[in-house]
Amino acid sequence: GPKVLQIPSHQIIDMGQMVTLNCDPVSNHLYFYWYKQILGQQMEFLVNFYNGKVMEKSKLFKDQFSVERPDGSYFTLKIQPTALEDSAVYFCASSPRLGGGAETLYFGSGTRLTVL
């Protein structure tokens, strides 16, 4: 199926530092998402993004979080500053269009973020 690439697969940083997680969505997809998964739990929605704008975000999407996709390059999730509770696996997903909610999301393999 369609592939979403995430770089890096694992990132270790010190608390308080900034981190940027990168996602290369499926080439013809227009909608992009970030999900957070704490070890052993389900994935939880953070944010979705379309046409340069955040469409919807959850309460997990703290003020320290931001997303962008400058000039069709990587779709990024930036956390500044990081906190211990940000340690998790972050999954990027994309879909071709929302289509009233019907579109299937395709996920990347995740970036495991460890905040020390």
Added chain:
Amino acid sequence: AQKVTQTQTSISVMEKTTVTMDCVYETQDSSYFLFWYKQTASGEIVFLIRQDSYKKENATVGHYSLNFQKPKSSIGLIITATQIEDSAVYFCAMREGVSSGSWQLIFGSGTQLTVMP
């Protein structure tokens, strides 16, 4: 508010048998979309199959099929002729239609499937 519940935390089956994983959901929306994903040991999340609420026929893709019981708000995943490589965590997910104003795909807590030789 929408909610997805998977009560089975883990299931073990013998290879080549059939397994059913349960999922119930809650929604106020008349139009919604149901999905099953699996998460492999490497962490990869793979889309398997989906069911649109307005379709009466159960979806089937390869050796995956769904048991959609709309009056019970239930969407079970059936895997026939299981293989060792089907061992993974299976997540049920739901997304409401555009009238809800939310684009969130809500996941259940997952069911760990172990297929034994």
